[in-house]
Amino acid sequence: MASLTSAYPTSKLRAKPGLLERLDLPRRVVFVAAASMIIVVAMLMIFIVWQGTQLFVKDGYSLGAIFDAKWDPLADTPEFGILPFILGTIVVTAGALLISTPLSVGVALFLSEVAPKWAKSIVQPALEIFVGIPSVVWGWLGITVLVPFLADTFNGPIVISLPIVGTIFSMPGFLTGFSWLAGSLVLSIMVLPTITSVSYDAFRAVPQELRTGSLALGTTRWQMIRHILIPSALSGVLTAVVLGMTRAAGEALAVQMVIGNSPTLPEAITQPMTTLTSQITLDMGNTVFGEPWQDALWTMSLVLLVISITSVVLVRVINKRRMGS
């Protein structure tokens, strides 16, 4: 009978690793694949920073000229004040977060604390489908449903007045429906799944003992949510909001389709305005490589890049503090 071991080549315990083993090719290959992301990011940053500073370096505009409200690329001496776009991005994003945060945190609480299994198994897939709906479709929905609705419903000036005090609030009505509010509403739905899923994870991460500890003391579920769950998950919810903000500030097509694209400082939520992404999308195709107008668009891209990298760092700081405490 043949011995089992004879099937194998003889081996020594203290054999020196062969060349192949020392090379460990698989490890190198997978490392390169993972590290390729570093190269992509580094190149992206270098290119955008390079292009984004041409307006100052090559075209001789000063930083002051950029942080100005006047945008007139076709004038004899073109003016590239990008303040309306920056402010536009800020206010549209703020509006979206104001609408979306309470709603999303509500959905997250519903899923983690309230929903029975069957409800969860319907709402969670629904949210995943939300994530998948392309931004042009959201924009198109905005144009065909939301914008006409706003224009038809609130076409006159919106005024709130009290008997003795008089008018306490007044705002022009929607002219066309293309407006700050339309942009914020569309964005609020687009960031809902992001904020919801990240806050949901934060709530799930709160130890079960804290919940039972509170309920065993005779608190209601809502008291437990308000006084234990939300404070414990606060940094996670904050992370969720920052991620939602990043997504909202960077969203281009859906916003561009409903915001009205008027390069002026935002006045009222009923008025058309514009954002960094909208203006880049609109103008990039109309400009020639190397002309100051396009360089201004690159500068705006650089601003977007700075916003997103800042938010990455912000999320890290928030999370580090969570780990620390």
Place this chain on the structure above:
Amino acid sequence: MPITAVYPEPVLRRVEVTAPRAAVQVAARPADIKIATEHVSISYGDKVAVRDVSLTVQDRSILALIGPSGSGKSTFLRCFNRMNDLIPGASVKGEVCLDGENVMEADVSVVELRRRVGMVFQRPNPFPMSIYENVAYGPRRRGLNDRRKLNDLVETSLKRAALWDEVKDDLRRKSGLALSGGQQQRLCIARVLATDPEVILMDEPASALDPVSTLRIEELMRELREAYTIVIVTHNMQQAARVSDVTAFFTMADDRAGYLVEVGPTGQIFTRPSEQLTEDYISGRFG
């Protein structure tokens, strides 16, 4: 100082008393009976975890539940304050009466019940907030916001939980999580005391603690017995013998459902139990 004194009047001294119920007569002197269970069975889904347990607990006494792992002690304990409601799939049958009132009825407020029947868990679970806020948590949720009263209440509760001297200097600065395990557990007891319960349930409260901390908790229980009814689950025979007045022995039937073998004065259960099963378990011949 009685803890009750600090709660705003309407919370505790409601005059409104429900119409007299058909009293559950379980013993000769019903006034002394704090808790009575009648044919309580508890299942998780199809699996029966506790079968048909009837027993009574005297007011201001300590009942110890002992028995092998999986015999349903924790499950049974949780039915006193309806914590089983929180476990999906758990269902409880039978009656659990607190002062003659069946807590299983649908219109019973679990919030009110859990204020009167507090619970201490096996693993200390202080909230991630200051010691002071931990103790003040329950009272605040009951609407007590008067600072002076709260301060008194926190102090009394911590004193009663024998923790005051160790923490009084940084009540508000130190997080409850920064205490030692034994201190955390006493903090959790103080937290329960501050909600002014009548009954305190403890599920292996000392099993995660070192011997010295364990002894302190035991001493504490003896003191609390003066004012509270306590039900404790423990795996530690000496502990049951040392602290409890009455001991109930649970074990598992052939179908692995837990049931009550016998219940009686602790001295009797540990020296001359009437059941062979109990004797085997106590003398370590369980097997």
Place this chain on the structure above:
Amino acid sequence: MTANAGSIGRSSGAKPSLKGKASRGSILADRAATVVLWGTGALVLLILGSIILHFAMAAWGVVSLSFILDNPSQTTLGGIMPVLWNSIYMLALTMLIAVPVGLLGGIYMAEYAGDNIVTGAIRFAEESISSVPSIVVGLFGLILFVDDFHWGFTALAGALALTFFNLPLMTRLSEQALRAVPQDERSASLALGATKWQTIRHVVVPLAIPGLITGVILTAGRVFGEAAVLLFTAGIGTPPHYNFMNLDITNPTSPWSPFRPATTLSVYIYKLNSEGLGAFKNQIVDGSAAILISMVLIFNLGARFVGRVLSRKLTAS
């Protein structure tokens, strides 16, 4: 220990009833909160339901076999075949690059990455690309491929930009799928004397297949609908009538060639909306949007279904 037994004592007043109204305020608040939270869940379903219903109605009478298979037309409703083809083509081209790189990267992150600076840098890069706006990634593709490489607007430039954009997602989903494989399986294989790579290749990756496939499908769903990355890389024009018999992939007029502009369905919607004035514009866009949404549904349900079937198969055998 100060025994203050003397101070222990409960006032024995009238016992409050368990059915009392002591905490009416907080119980009402609790009820209200429960109703509101259910409301938020219902709202999500309501919105999604109305969207699907809206497009189902809008696409009624528009979407048909000829809408899917015909070329666009100036005078009739026409079809969207070329852009749909481009979407599928771009999807395939992108996944061809993104899946292997993402999977290998995921293997590194799950199996090899130590707690060091390089890993930290990779994570930072991953998070950064995930948060850079898609339009900026598109612009990066514009400088790099279209201008610097002089490729012009090409399918390949678009696919590479899309790869950049989706690599972090693919890597992270792969990493998660691999990490979900129990440690015991690895130990068992290593204890039999298998090398680390053999263990990964023959034990870990096969066990992670359901998760990996789910990851691929989810990434594919996102690639399929993306437009902003492609506007300035793959081009935004009216596609010509393709001749599918032209299999010469180096020939820019062949629909099989990666060196040609490729307007996808999403980009086409954007284009029609921003410049289209045709009589059938609204119908075409509604129909296209309905097709995009159907694809999203298919990708999502597909990911779920495939994941479930595969994991059942794997755990049963």
